[in-house]
Amino acid sequence: xxxxxxxxxxxxxxxxxxxxxxxxxxxxxxxxxxxxxxxxxxxxxxxxxxxxxxxxxxxxxxxxxxxxxxxxxxxxxxxxxxxxxxxxxxxxxxxxxxxxxxxxxxxxxxxxxxxxxxxxxxxxxxxxxxxxxxxxxxxxxxxxxxxxxxxxxxxxxxxxxxxxxxxxxxxxxxxxxxxxxxxxxxxxxxxxxxxxxxxxxxxxxxxxxxxxxxxxxxxxxxxxxxxxxxxxxxxxxxxxxxxxxxxxxxxxxxxxxxxxxxxxxxxxxxxxxxxxxxxxxxxxxxxxxxxxxxxxxxxxxxxxxxxxxxxxxxxx
Numbered sequence: 171x172x173x174x175x176x177x178x179x180x181x182x183x184x185x186x187x188x189x190x191x192x193x194x195x196x197x198x199x200x201x202x203x204x205x206x207x208x209x210x211x212x213x214x215x216x217x218x219x220x221x222x223x224x225x226x227x228x229x230x231x232x233x234x235x236x237x238x239x240x241x242x243x244x245x246x247x248x249x250x251x252x253x254x255x256x257x258x259x260x261x262x263x264x265x266x267x268x269x270x271x272x273x274x275x276x277x278x279x280x281x282x283x284x285x286x287x288x289x290x291x292x293x294x295x296x297x298x299x300x301x302x303x304x305x306x307x308x309x310x311x312x313x314x315x316x317x318x319x320x321x322x323x324x325x326x327x328x329x330x331x332x333x334x335x336x337x338x339x340x341x342x343x344x345x346x347x348x349x350x351x352x353x354x355x356x357x358x359x360x361x362x363x364x365x366x367x368x369x370x371x372x373x374x375x376x377x378x379x380x381x382x383x384x385x386x387x388x389x390x391x392x393x394x395x396x397x398x399x400x401x402x403x404x405x406x407x408x409x410x411x412x413x414x415x416x417x418x419x420x421x422x423x424x425x426x427x428x429x430x431x432x433x434x435x436x437x438x439x440x441x442x443x444x445x446x447x448x449x450x451x452x453x454x455x456x457x458x459x460x461x462x463x464x465x466x467x468x469x470x471x472x473x474x475x476x477x478x479x480x481x482x483x484x485x486x
Contacts, residue, residue, distance in 0.1 A: 195403025205445035227396035247397035250289035257282035294386035305385025316366035322471035
């Protein structure tokens with residue numbers, strides 16, 4: 171009775187839980203910033219810079235605006251971090267089977283990954299700052315732009331696999347590796363949509379420093395801002411892992427140590443593509459972002475679903 175409880179605590183707190191995600195998030199932030207700098211012919215930050223930034227924020231005082239809703243102001247960073255962490259337990263890491271898995275967990279993961287974005291909106295809205303309110307509205311507007319293409323891109327491989335479980339999807343493409351090539355349009359859509367979800371250039375509109383100071387997070391400081399920044403880092407790890415599990419499923423039948431090493435390579439590939447994409451484009455305006463998502467991303471994601479539906483009828 172005690173041993174299963176200890177293992178559960180280990181999974182939740184250490185690996186693949188909070189400590190692994192926090193450390194992985196800081197490493198991913200470093201790699202992303204370093205690649206972005208090198209693409210611009212700059213040196214970039216030292217390896218421990220993300221950790222130093224986090225420690226600096228944690229050591230500072232939390233300043234709460236007098237007119238802000240103090241309960242919501244304090245709660246939303248913790249809810250955002252908890253939701254992003256919880257979603258990771260359903261993503262396959264060292265095999266075709268996730269730590270926790272059930273039919274329909276792909277939908278749950280996408281739902282949990284929506285909660286941090288809604289928390290960003292609520293944090294900015296209840297700050298009652300003009301800049302934060304503008305950032306919050308932009309966050310929600312951008313959510314409605316990229317979320318549908320992202321959902322369709324991630325779930326379209328499930329149509330071909332005949333399973334709404336991430337573990338089931340990974341197991342199917344492990345048995346039929348060439349079928350994963352049919353999902354390349356969805357992979358491209360997912361990479362672009364992730365730029366919007368992680369609020370990276372050209373979709374960093376909600377926190378555009380040159381326009382609205384820090385956007386949603388303008389009034390946040392200290393530990394609360396550190397939790398928000400850590401949430402974004404954790405989201406980067408989870409979404410990169412999700413894309414790798416769905417669109418790059420090869421090698422899941424190897425030794426667990428080899429699969430874990432291959433997983434790190436796949437996540438690195440996704441992070442590289444994100445850094446490359448954001449180094450190429452300039453920031454868009456919010457209406458340009460919405461138009462781009464609905465005019466190009468949504469039809470591409472819909473085309474991916476049609477490919478999966480036709481392929482499932484032909485290949486089964």
